[in-house]
């Protein structure tokens with residue numbers, strides 16, 4: 001493989017390791033091993049350093065306008081192409097847990113697409129988005145600017161599940 005392909009593979013692998021280790025840290029915490037949890041969180045942080053370094057060398061970070069477009073391209077692909085196919089296959093296999101997980105993600109990617117669209121409009125008029133709190137549902141990832149709904153419109157979780165992003 002070319003170095004370009006290797007960078008893409010390393011970026012994907014390190015990114016996945018980051019999320020995997022955070023999941024492992026949570027489990028270690030629940031199991032009563034706070035120091036092992038800390039080790040997982042430290043390694044997760046290190047994998048992020050690696051992932052971001054690879055991504056930078058790949059030229060993945062461009063102008064904010066270009067980055068918003070790249071984000072919309074990614075989200076758009078996921079909810080128009082990737083997740084519909086994944087959901088159809090999960091249904092066929094009667095894997096309801098996977099179907100739900102894909103469905104939640106697909107619904108939220110549509111919301112992300114719209115939010116990025118708004119951000120692009122703001123940017124084109126020379127402005128940042130208005131300063132407002134942004135919340136994420138810790139069950140489905142639903143992302144809400146400015147206010148928290150009583151129940152999550154995507155997954156029906158109660159509003160305590162919305163965590164403010166700092």
Ligand SMILES: [Fe+2]
Pocket residue numbers: 075108109112
């Ligand atoms: Fe998304």
Ligand SMILES: [Fe+2]
Pocket residue numbers: 137138139140141142152153154155156157
């Ligand atoms: Fe939700």
